[in-house]
Every structure is written in structure tokens, then in C-alpha cells.
Amino acid sequence: MxxxxxxxxxxxxxxxxxxxxxxxxxxxxxxxxxxxxxxxxxxxxxxxxxxxxxxxxxxxxxxxxxxLTADSxxxxxxxxxxQFFGSTNTNFETIIWKPWAPPKCKFFSWLAIQDRIWTADRLQRRGWASNPNCALCEATQETGLHMFTACNYTRNVWAQLSAWTRCPAIDPECWTPHDALHDWWTALAGAQVANKKGLRSLIILVLWEVWKERNARVFQHQEQSIPRLVARIRDEATTWVAAGAMHLERFLDAARRS
Known part of the structure; x- marks a missing residue:
């Protein structure tokens, strides 16, 4: 005192x-x-x-x-x-932790939604040398929001998956602009679809595969075309279903009927 x-x-x-x-x-x-x-x-x-x-x-x-109690x-x-004094509420439990996905993909999603993955903009803020352009489209500065929602390469991936799963909600033409990845993710995960749990697993899967593709280009100088990445996402979705992602299976069933 x-x-x-x-x-x-x-x-x-x-x-x-x-x-x-x-x-x-x-x-x-x-x-x-x-x-x-x-x-x-x-x-x-x-x-x-x-x-x-x-x-x-x-x-x-x-x-x-x-x-901390009335009777002392x-x-x-x-x-x-x-233990939770000063903490803030988030919707991470609903859109990341509850949906079925491998733990490493959930942990990646938890970092990504908070802009804590090592995209070019974050590297630059730390003063680390890096190529500032998006590794997927090479046209715009790389940020998490751009790479997952605005990059032409990724948007084409989303569009093809929308047609494959018969889920218009994941078609970029249906999205509204957002200033933060968390806002976009929240809006997409809360879209008016019958299979919300499957949709939330699918979002994690797509972003994980896009991130892997980005890293393959940066560190291994290897790249895949959009159709090949979409095919890989389909195969991985089948694997997730076999491992227990039962809600994701409804999207695969819709794709098989198409």
C-alpha cells in the first residue's frame, strides 16, 4: 500500500x-x-x-x-x-472442439482462427524474412483471412466442394465479406444447413488441407492443381468418416447420389 x-x-x-x-x-x-x-x-x-x-x-x-463465498x-x-476471472467467452467449443476432427487439425484450427499461424503477414510483423505474397495465388499479401477465404485458388476449391457435396453454404458466391477469419468462420459454421456438425468438420478439413498445400509450396516447392487438391480432400473425408466422423458421412452420401 x-x-x-x-x-x-x-x-x-x-x-x-x-x-x-x-x-x-x-x-x-x-x-x-x-x-x-x-x-x-x-x-x-x-x-x-x-x-x-x-x-x-x-x-x-x-x-x-x-x-469468494457469501458465508466466507x-x-x-x-x-x-x-480460475476464470478475467476470461472471455468464445464459440471455439462449438465450432472447433466439438466437431469430429483429428486433434492436430483441431489444434491447428484453434491457432488459425486467432491469426496465430505463421502466414507471411505474421512473419513480417516479427521482422522475419519471407515472401509477402500468398503462396497459392501469388497475387496478394498472405494473411489467414485471404488464404482461406479470398484467394482465387482456395475459392475455386470451395466452389468445387460445394457442387460435390450439394451444400450451397460453402460456395464463396454465398459469402459476405468479413474483416477477420473468426467472423467468417463463425458465419459459415452457423449457416442454415441441416447437417451443421458435418459442415463444421468439413470446414476444419478443408482449411487443414489448404494449409498443407500452402506449406508444400513454400517448403518443398511442390504444388497441386485445384482438381487434385479437391480429390485429396474427398479421400481424406472418407478416411475421417471411417475413423468416426459420422456427421461428415452425410455429405459423402449426398455426393454419391449426385
């Missing part, structure tokens, strides 16, 4: 009882100290107000009071809730 006053106090080892008896703590302070300033005076006022409100119950043992008694429920 008053670190500057404490630094010029002549008695730093008094007990609380000794200090407030006849306001002995005031006489301990070297008011003539050469460093005494307005800051010391403000702390003196705060400490005086606090001390004047303090009432010691002499002879009564100290007790521990838990501030500790319980584990209040301690658990205290």
Missing part, C-alpha cells in the same frame, strides 16, 4: 498491534527525509485512512475468511470459478 513510506520508515519490524497503538507508525516515518515527496504524502494519507478504519480485537485469534467459507466450487 505504501512502499515509499516503508522505505523511509525508521522501524520496519513493528507488529501491527504495536504500529497502530497510539499511531506509533506515524512517528516511525522520517518526515524530514530528503526524498520525501508528494508521492510519500499521498501514501501517508492512504495509510492513515486505512489505519483509522482498523479495529484490532485483542485476545481474539485471527481467522481466515474466504472472500472456502469451497472447491468457488475456487474453480475463480
Amino acid at each position: 505504501a512502499p515509499n513510506l516503508f522505505s523511509i520508515s525508521k522501524r520496519k519490524n513493528r507488529s501491527l498491534r504495536e504500529a497502530i497503538t497510539d499511531n506509533a507508525w506515524v512517528t516511525d516515518i522520517d518526515l524530514q527525509h530528503q526524498s520525501f515527496s508528494v508521492t510519500h504524502f499521498i501514501e501517508l494519507q492512504k495509510l492513515w485512512n486505512a489505519a483509522s478504519r482498523l479495529q484490532l480485537r485483542l485476545g481474539v485469534p485471527d481467522t481466515i475468511r474466504w472472500k 467459507h472456502y469451497n472447491t466450487n468457488s475456487a474453480y470459478r475463480a
